[in-house]
Amino acid sequence: MLGKLIRKKNVETEPLISVELESVKSKHIPAHVAIIMDGNGRWAKKRNLPRIAGHHEGMKTVRKITRVANDIGIKVLTLYAFSTENWKRPKLEIDFLMKLPGEFLSTYLPELIEQNVRVEMIGNFDVLPEHTKNAIQRAIDETAENDGMTLNFAMNYGSRLELIQCMQEIAKLATEGKIELEDIDETLIGNNLMTAHLPEPDLLIRTSGEVRLSNFMLWQLAYAEFSFTDVLWPDFDELCMINEIKEFQSRNRRFGSVNEEGDA
Template identity: 75%
Template sequence: MILDDFSDRLDIALQKEMPDHVAIIMDGNGRWAKQRNLPRVAGHHEGMKTVRKITRFANELGIKVLTLYAFSTENWKRPRFEVDFLMKLPGEFLTTYLPELIEENVKVEMIGNFDALPTHTQQAIENARKATEHNDGLILNFAMNYGSRLELVNVVKRIGELAMTNQIELEDIDESLIESCLMTSHLPEPDLLIRTSGEIRLSNFMLWQLAYAEFTFTDVYWPDYNEQCLLEAIEDFQLRNRRFGCVDEEKKGINRKIR
């Protein structure tokens, strides 16, 4: 039987295993705007509305962590006007929707080089962090001024410091030590990675953390991404056979890694 009704499909999805952590590369804002003869920043502004919509739906689904790739370390190379606009969006989004996030028990966090952001961007993020720090629902985790290679370089530096100060031995360096130095050390690893706009690459995003994530790519531009799109990604995820390197007979009892 084919179920076309959204609510019926949602009910079925909610009865199955839900990804704990969904990570999204929000792509296509500029092309969405270009199709409509609008400036690129109009696409970014529309994409902000999609963040609200997808956050609310992810919370409804019971997803524990939603990480959104909002601004990469490479995005500073874009035109100054566009960068300035993107740096203002966190303030607008968090000022407008913070009461709603608090009401819905959402906790705001961020990974990335916080200190290099403009002061007004830092203040907006810090205000949201403090206002939601006691919430225990969905974690809305913005990857802002984030680059995975830089993150891993900093991990190597941290481990080097520990070794030079005799806090660890060479034999102590293992996966768990590396993971404890990552910006995401307190979060479960992503179960599902979604990238919009038809691009099929990771773009320096969570290269360590995505080792066993399921990937879904869609041609839909981020401003057009909606609850239907996310539900389809979840349904596809629920059809996948996640073996984590084992064969089916061996994986019984193996739980997803939760830090």
């Protein structure tokens, strides 16, 4: 991890954020950053608050990170908001999580439109509550003409389910005689994933100190750079994000090849 920057009040960090922004913008910027937003519950527990308080605070972080990612010049920001496994959580928590998209988008949608951000979603949309679907669909519709950064929410998403659906679609094509066995390759699989229209992530960030993928974009992350930070998601601020990009920029991505010195 890159050395930590001192974080004081927002008014004191704004000049530092501005300087650091210009620094990262002058170098190679990852086109697609994916984030596993983790640690809301632990953030709340440390403060003797209910878990839903952590989720609400995490929503504010989504706004901050969306803004700074857009300022940096990232093309796609994918946020793992709710997994197919998260339905196992207590009903009260699930109900609150299902209300958050509506609250977030009703509050910040005008800002997203102003920033030319396009909202998208991957995941099983149909089984979400109607109020959740309506909020997401409204944001998708009202930002459809925007051509700036894509804010892609992974909502009710699970990579294994995505891969199963992908294989089913390919099997259907084969059964209908539209493809041959030798047509099945990486391109065909990629074209039948939920992210077919997006570039594969260059960088995966997971907050809260957990070091696992949790069924997230298992195919797409094959050559992404991974970064695991101990910072809990509600505490993950603009400087944290900038530091992650600087760390990414310091790495030598070889994609299975060798560098100029011949190192594997």
